[in-house]
Amino acid sequence: MKIPLTKPLFNLAEINAVKKVLASGWVTQGPITAKFERNLEKYINAKHVVVVSNCTNALHLCLLIGSVKPGDEVIVPSLTYIATISAIRYVGAVPVFADIDLKTFTLDPQATSNKITKKTKFILLVHQIGISADLDPLRSIARKNNLILIEDAAPALGATYKEKMVGQNGKFVAFSFHPRKSITTGEGGAIATEDDETYSRLKILRSHGSSISDYYRHKGKALNFEKFEVLGFNYRLSDINAAIGIEQLKKLPGWIILRRRLAKNYQKEFKRMSNLIPPFEPNYTRHTFQSYQIRVRGISSERRDELIQRLLRKNIATRRGVMASHLEPLYIKYPSQDLINTEIAYRESLLLPMYPDMTQLEQEYVVDSVKKVFAQMHL
Numbered sequence: 001m002k003i004p005l006t007k008p009l010f011n012l013a014e015i016n017a018v019k020k021v022l023a024s025g026w027v028t029q030g031p032i033t034a035k036f037e038r039n040l041e042k043y044i045n046a047k048h049v050v051v052v053s054n055c056t057n058a059l060h061l062c063l064l065i066g067s068v069k070p071g072d073e074v075i076v077p078s079l080t081y082i083a084t085i086s087a088i089r090y091v092g093a094v095p096v097f098a099d100i101d102l103k104t105f106t107l108d109p110q111a112t113s114n115k116i117t118k119k120t121k122f123i124l125l126v127h128q129i130g131i132s133a134d135l136d137p138l139r140s141i142a143r144k145n146n147l148i149l150i151e152d153a154a155p156a157l158g159a160t161y162k163e164k165m166v167g168q169n170g171k172f173v174a175f176s177f178h179p180r181k182s183i184t185t186g187e188g189g190a191i192a193t194e195d196d197e198t199y200s201r202l203k204i205l206r207s208h209g210s211s212i213s214d215y216y217r218h219k220g221k222a223l224n225f226e227k228f229e230v231l232g233f234n235y236r237l238s239d240i241n242a243a244i245g246i247e248q249l250k251k252l253p254g255w256i257i258l259r260r261r262l263a264k265n266y267q268k269e270f271k272r273m274s275n276l277i278p279p280f281e282p283n284y285t286r287h288t289f290q291s292y293q294i295r296v297r298g299i300s301s302e303r304r305d306e307l308i309q310r311l312l313r314k315n316i317a318t319r320r321g322v323m324a325s326h327l328e329p330l331y332i333k334y335p336s337q338d339l340i341n342t343e344i345a346y347r348e349s350l351l352l353p354m355y356p357d358m359t360q361l362e363q364e365y366v367v368d369s370v371k372k373v374f375a376q377m378h379l
């Protein structure tokens with residue numbers, strides 16, 4: 001048996017949707033992209049959604065629309081994929097790393113407050129591995145200190161915060177459709193916003209700063225000339241990708257149910273293993289289990305890697321948990337005090353296989369192998 005960590009799931013629905021786009025003669029951002037956006041708005045219950053080429057670019061646009069200036073400080077968790085931090089660097093701003101809550105792997109409100117200086121302009125929180133960050137205290141800190149809140153929800157499409165979808169009621173909420181995420185379009189991303197002006201600016205900035213879209217110009221009966229008043233980017237999503245996204249989104253509610261069922265099975269099996277800490281689901285959120293991240297209490301990074309290696313020998317793919325960006329060579333010179341929980345989470349975490357069509361037999365094999373390897377390593 002060979003068990004992958006995760007896998008994207010496609011069937012004839014996506015294949016036929018792509019065929020239709022190819023036959024239509026319009027393949028880049030056009031009517032299918034617009035339909036994907038309207039469907040995302042309905043799913044998230046957001047006023048507006050703009051889709052773009054990936055989540056990193058989505059974050060870049062949010063920072064620009066928030067009028068970021070070189071030297072502005074952005075408080076951000078170090079425990080995130082490097083792309084969150086890269087977006088901050090693209091605009092010459094300074095990432096200031098704040099620690100996480102060890103149970104949820106998301107930004108700790110007190111640690112965030114402690115990092116505010118006169119130069120702080122943004123809080124960039126991350127809804128990590130399918131759990132919402134604790135939004136209310138972070139929103140309140142942002143409001144009291146006049147800071148702009150950006151939400152990196154790359155791994156959290158479908159997660160909820162206090163009964164509302166992540167992405168509802170935000171000004172800048174960015175999602176990813178990379179193959180490791182809740183749904184995939186190959187590559188892709190989106191921004192949900194409640195703000196009309198942000199919505200208009202996003203549409204202009206994602207397509208070279210053009211005042212009107214190519215599709216609108218081509219389909220119009222009258223002559224329509226575009227104007228370029230601002231520096232824009234090519235961050236468009238194609239209709240080919242969007243067609244895949246529309247089909248994936250229809251399947252997402254069912255996939256979340258399956259992921260939650262798999263997580264419950266894991267939980268039941270692991271609860272008597274004293275050094276294996278299964279994922280925690282706070283009352284305020286519905287966890288989508290986009291990733292199933294466990295911690296092994298007190299393990300060293302060398303022993304964690306040995307654990308991964310031993311599971312690989314049994315044909316089970318696992319991975320180190322979410323990275324700690326401040327430990328990468330690129331950020332080694334950045335201030336990184338008080339990141340105790342981040343370093344524990346990074347050292348002790350690993351991701352176990354999780355994908356909606358995982359069979360009972362596959363899951364039992366993973367559970368059995370994890371138990372055996374834990375026993376062999378005296379964990």
Ligand SMILES: Cc1ncc(COP(=O)(O)O)c(C=O)c1O
Pocket residue numbers: 054055056057080081083084126152154155175176177178188189
């Ligand atoms: C937390 C987080 N932010 C941003 C990104 C970047 O997303 P994308 O690959 O769509 O640019 C990822 C993707 O892996 C991520 O996990």
